[in-house]
Amino acid sequence: MHSRPKLPLHQEPRADYLQKVTGAAIFASDVEVPGMLHGKILRSTVPHARIRNIDTSAALALPGVVAVLTGADMKNLPGTANRWGLYLRDREVIAIEKVRYVGDPVAAVAAVDESTAEEAVEAIVVEYEPLPFVTTAKEAMAAGAPLVHEDMDKLKDFYFRGEANPVSGTNIFQHYQYNAGNVEQAYDEAAQVFEDTFSFPMVFHFAMEPHVSVADWKQHSLEIWSGGQTPTAIARVCSEILGIPLACVRVHSPYIGGGFGGKASVKIDPLVAALSWKARAPVRVCLSIAESMLTCRRLDAEITVKTALDATGRITAKSIAAVLNGGAFSDTGPAIAIKAAIRAIGPYRIPNLRLESHGVYTNTVPGAAFRSIGGPQAVWATESQMDIMAHACGIDPVEFRLLNMADKGQTIKPDLRPLDVDMRNLLRKAVETLEALPEMKGPRRRARGVAVGVSDPGIMPIGGATVRLRADGSVNVSANSVEIGQGNRGVLRIIANKMLRQPLRMIASSEPDTLLAPYDWGTGASRSTVIVGLAVQMACEDILRQVGETAATVLGGSPHDYRLEEGRIEGPDGAISIIELLRRFNGMTAGEFLGIGRVNPETKNGAFKLAPLFWETSAGACEIEVDEGTGNIRLVRVGGAADLGFVMNPKAAEGQDEGAMVMGLGHTLFEEYIYEDGQVVNGTLFDYRVPTMEDVPFHVGTTLIESLDGPGPFGARGGGEGAILPVAPAVANALFEGWGVRIKELPLTPERVWRALKTAKIAADKQEGRHHGFQD
Incomplete structure (x- = not known):
């Protein structure tokens, strides 16, 4: 549903539809180069250890094996660096002296075919000296915690306004702080003060096409066919590592089978380029889904929100304290830590504001950019607490948000561009969209929840x-x-x-x-x-x-x-x-x-000097039902609204927002990495649950608003990420609305919901003098 201006713009289906549905489209994983070898990677099986020895003799003796790359080769690379990063130069082409997580590349093989390369990888013997490890941010920040990185080589950023602020001698690679007004005085003078802590899980991007790269090194040039999202950054990093002028590094970007941020910045291309250099031949490396799960993921987080209200229910102060687990390498983590704090503000007027966030190294899969970086973590916390406060004040959750919303043109953080979207209209449109969808009858109780989100794209x-x-x-x-x-x-x-x-x-x-x-x-x-x-x-x-x-x-x-x-x-x-x-x-x-x-x-x-260039915004409303016997949540109807300024292709834009909503169901209901003894124990698609067609709500509606005042062509704003923001809090708010249980930890798995329902029932029965047996 959308209302667009009468502009002389032709519409037709996307040109790539036919290519993709007929199999004619060439993706990065389809690329073949004459004389191409196939590469496989040996990965660490321990979370933290010094490498004492790597014996590659058996691998090199296998017929068809052309080259084996290890950390010992790094000193011979012709470039000026064997590490790279966006903010901190902390990522090695391949592990040199120690490994920092289970999955860290230790050796790579180039062979005539994949089966030979796999056999060679299995023949390599690595001797490790185990070191103490940490897998949670809390462990990593504790006094005396083992250091994941002994030194931090800070870079001038080239991606995002804002630099890394690491704390020397700790595992903290980013410490961000911001203060406006007098927060403590506002707490002292408040009618009510609320403090709540929320947790958000590690989740996997799960692009349909895994990470893939084909590299062809020659004496004075390098050509890459990459499955990455950032070809110029890939060219820059590989130029530095292999000592080839940037003008002689050529990166092609064929169709990519999904990215969602997991293929942003630079991932496997330097390793593949180095393997091509060692083999003196073109090399293709295509990871499995299990390997991609060991390459990058969304940062898990714990966020504490403390908010003060006056007697009318208006917010007078807020403090955000966010701690994010960035894994073994910082990647985009310094930016994500900042964004999580900013995006937790929400679209609200807050005269006294305090933000603090920490990005922390651990011995886990490296964190990376993921659809609206830091946003889902932040909005989950803020919008859950907004409902908590609305119910405590006896105000309808929609009205409570409308009461506190900033007007279009007002600032929500003084050093950022004023809010450029009418958020009140957006929230009302989301509710109207939900109500316009067909009603469904069923035996189970149903309830509704709402949430809104704003993000400041790091463009x-x-x-x-x-x-x-x-x-x-x-x-x-x-x-x-x-x-x-x-x-x-x-x-x-x-x-x-x-x-x-x-x-x-x-x-x-x-x-x-x-x-x-x-x-x-x-x-x-x-x-x-x-x-x-x-x-x-x-x-x-x-x-x-x-x-x-x-x-x-x-x-x-x-x-x-x-x-x-x-x-x-x-x-x-x-x-x-x-x-x-x-x-x-x-x-x-x-x-x-x-x-x-x-x-x-x-x-x-x-005008483009001031960040953000635009605010990406979203409002969502949902209707759920719960199987009280199992705790399973099912979404029945979902309505969303977004202001895209001007919509180039309405159907494609709706598809992007509805896709973001479905993706958000993953971290809301079931997705999470599970770690035991430093290892991911659900690192395959047999064990790691992602949304399928069975999880899509019965009815979905999207309203696209065209205000024609964005900074892009014809007044356009960016889109496709914002709709992921309201999903988790809207579902959790609906759960409280209908069943009276407030869960502050994602995902809302059937077991977690069932236990909350049982605990609430026991408490209610005790209050009324009834007793029910309940065992774990």
């Missing part, structure tokens, strides 16, 4: 695109924004279609290629439509300027007299084809118009 406002208008009116768009399933290549085509008025069938969007396309950070943080889309729009404006000037030169008059239409230029004296205009101007039937678009912090008179 680096640097990007570029080129657009070529050919003589026949066909158009090619080139950018390094990666297609991971969200449809950004189609969005770029739509922008070119609207700007240049050429039919969509004549517009192509090229595969990202760092050798050919302009610099762009990649895909993530809801940035593609806003940053890359704006660059495409600017490139199209450049073409329109050139067309007008060329027509005026050839035909006379002013450039403003001419308008580009399908395959032709309209002017005061009629139309001329593009090819005829080029022939007359160039003196031969040749040429094209090349437009260049660049976005940087000075774009729009410096």
Whole structure:
């Protein structure tokens, strides 16, 4: 459901649909290079240990084995570094002196086929000296805890506004603090003060295509076909590690089978490139799903929220204390720790505010970016407590939120851009959307819950695109924004279609290629439509300027007299084809118009200097039922609303938001890594539960609001991440609304819900003098 303005924009199905459903699309895992070897990785089986010896002799003796890479090779790499990172240079190409988690790469084999490589990996013998380990943030922050990293090499960031603030001699890689107003005085003067602690689990991205990379090293060049989301970052890191000029490192980004942040920054490509260097041949490494689960995951968190209210129920102060488990390497963790604190503020007016967060190393799978970094953890805490306070005040949860919401144009944190969305309208629309869905009758009791979320995308406002208008009116768009399933290549085509008025069938969007396309950070943080889309729009404006000037030169008059239409230029004296205009101007039937678009912090008179470029927002309302005999929660209806500014492709946008909602059901109801003795014990899809079609609510509705005031093309904002934010708190709030139990730990598994229901019943029976036997 959406109401869009009457704009002359053509709509058609995404160009990649047919390719993908027929199997014609080429994904990163489909790439084959002549002479390609196959790589496999030996991973640590212990959580923390010094490597005493690696015996590769048996592996090298196997027929078909070409090379084995270990930490001993790192000193021979021709580059300037064998470690990399976004904020802290803490990640090694392959373990050198010690391993830091079960799954840490220890050796890699290149062989003629996968089975030979697997056999060789199994033949490698590693001698470890075990070290004490920590798997929780609480353990890692305790006095005397073993250090995961003895030193921290701090980098100047190139991805996010904000740097790492590690605490030397500890496992803390990020410590963030912010204060505004007088929080303690507000607590002293408050009518009520609430303090609650909430926990959020480790969860896996589970992209359909696992991590994959093909690398072809040559003496003076490196070519990579990557399944990653950030081709320019991959090129930069591999350039440093292998000592190859950045101009000689070429990264291709074919279709990617899902990313969700797990393939952002840099993951396996440096290791594959180093293995290609050792083997002197192209090498392909495609991880299994189990290996991908050992590569990265969402940071688990414990968040304490303390909030003061006045006598009318208005918030007067809030403090957030967040502790996030970043695993063995910091990756995007320093940014996530900051974002978790900021996104816990919510869209509310809070005159006195205190934020503090810690990102902590542990001997677990490294944490990484994951759809709305830090947001689901933060909103789970804040929006659960909002309901707790609403019920304590005797105010309807929707009205309580409306009472405390900031107006559009007000700041929720003074050093950030003012809120650019009408959140009250958004919440009302979500409730209306739910109520408009068909009602379902059933034997079980049902209840509703609501929640809202805001996130400040960590967008680096640097990007570029080129657009070529050919003589026949066909158009090619080139950018390094990666297609991971969200449809950004189609969005770029739509922008070119609207700007240049050429039919969509004549517009192509090229595969990202760092050798050919302009610099762009990649895909993530809801940035593609806003940053890359704006660059495409600017490139199209450049073409329109050139067309007008060329027509005026050839035909006379002013450039403003001419308008580009399908395959032709309209002017005061009629139309001329593009090819005829080029022939007359160039003196031969040749040429094209090349437009260049660049976005940087000075774009729009410096408006892009202030973070965030836009607020990504979402409101959700749900209806659930509970099987009280098992504790199983089933979502019956879900309504959501988002303000995307301008919607390029309504169906695709709805699909992105509804996909985010379903993904959010995972950490809400059943997803979590389970650790025992330093090892993941549910590290396969037989043991790790993800949402399936059976878990999708019976009825789902999405309202897309178009306020036309975003910073992107035609007033667009980014989308596709915000809808994950309200899911968990809305479900937990519905559980309290209907059954009176408040659970503060995710996931809301059947066992956890069943125990809460039984505990509540025992307490109620005791109050009334009844007794029931209950055993664990």
